[in-house]
Amino acid sequence: MAVVLMEKNISDKAQSWLHRFAILTAVATFLLLGAGGLVTSHEAGMSVPDWPNSYGYNMFLFPPSKWIGGIFYEHTHRLWATVVGLLTTVLAVWLWLKDSRSWMKWLGFAAFLGVIAQGVLGGLRVTLSMDSLGVFHGVIAQSFFALVCAIALFTSRFWFKLTAKPSMATVPRGLRSHVLYVTILIFLQLALGATMRHQHAGLSISDFPLAHGQIWPDTSAAAIARYNAERMDVLNANPITAFQVILQMVHRLGAVLIFLGVAAAAGLAVKRLGKKDLLTKVAFFWLGLIVVQIALGIETIWSNKAADIATAHVLVGAVSLVTGSLWCIIAFARKAPVTETDSRAMFSPQPSLAGAK
């Protein structure tokens, strides 16, 4: 990834505030992911039948006394989404006006478009009553979070220092590619998880480590009928299907592959970069996240999909995706040193950031 650091025309202090605002937006987005996760975990996605109004009220004037049951989760999710939309708009405008890197201006614009798309997708999911839109809404939410975190990275002092020093230790291509592939695998796992959650069928497999009492569950019509006959779910879950059982099994296998992939990344980082390298430390943090994520996944099953556990599972999945993504971005920025001529072409005189030397 070729990064061109152009001369900045804003002060260090202004850049610092921009970075802080980007972090604020990222944190707000993380909270919104949690709010949205709670909506699905509580099966409340359709509890407010209209959009953008709420039971006929302007959404900002809907009386709190009516925020009952599932309405509480769905309505507060919509309100917080508005906050994130505003923060993202301000961030995009700020980047456009003040960041001299043209690619950052467009990244901010992409974030703005992303948050608008998310709002519309969420609204259409309700008005068209389409579960498939709910899946897209969930997956794009995770991607948007990664984007906003990347913007926070790109506006940081750390990033400017990193890209100002082309002589820093490079990350071997094999390691970079490995982490990229594992990050993509995490994204696919998240998409699979979103698909599972939007089946609205509760737990298609209610035991662990076995699956319906077997290593690989019986998915014959008779077996599925038995699972449905035996399941006594108090919530309005759809009947289990063979597809859903297989989906969960693939999700379990994906978890194993991701664990092995991240563990390998951490091991390779120690070997190739050394223990003290930042990316090695991040890789081990990533591994810790995956261990927590697997534990949350198991507890989601053992707790019969308790809403708080299932939502925590969504959030840690999002942080895992962001961690892999930022690792890749940093790693790709630390490519092999270019020739002196190329350096002069790529890097104009650096701003005087404190500690940038």
Next chain:
Amino acid sequence: MLVSLAYMKISFTLMLVVGFAASSLSNAADITGVITFKGTPPPEKEIVPLENDPTCGALHTEKPYTHFYAVDASGGLGDVVVSLSVTGKSTGATAAPAVLDQKGCLYVPSILAVQTGQKIVVKNSDPCIHNVHTVSKNGNDQHNDAQMAGGPDLTYTFDKPEDFMKFQCDVHPWMFAWVTIEDSPYFSLSGKDGSFTIKNVPPGKYTITASHRKLGKETLDVEVKDSDVKVEFPPFAVK
């Protein structure tokens, strides 16, 4: 003379039509039976989220439980839809509306059987908001409508036959009802003792199906001649 002839022709035709209709009705018969359950059903579950809801919990003096298996002391199985394999004979447009109530933050009844084109009136007898959300797997119109406390009844009709279409409330996710939509009037919902009666079935050979939402279906062949028929399904069981 000509007037008298025309009068006789009309009268004779009318007598034939009435006589034919009367003979059809007089040949129609009822199909009866009792649906049974073999074994011990899984225990019903306490609806804890309902109890924990401050508004809904206050509406119950006893613990609310799920109602998946309505088995009486003698093994009779209720809430089974028993229907004939007849389509295109719906009289739903002129049938009395079926009523689905939301009471104590539960749908009452939880299982309903109606005809295509028959009105389903959904009432809200609770002091809180519900949303009425229909989830069809067979191409019927999807609905998701707000129903305020004390608000007007909502009315729906569905055009396509469907087994156990779900009505749910997303404000209170433990609330759901299952509505089977038949394309003829030849169906019955088994009572608490498992008994059912399909009335006024014209003579002929049919396939009769007993459907339980969680236990699946059983089918038999039945022939109706000129007297009531009793059918005996094998007992349902959790296999």
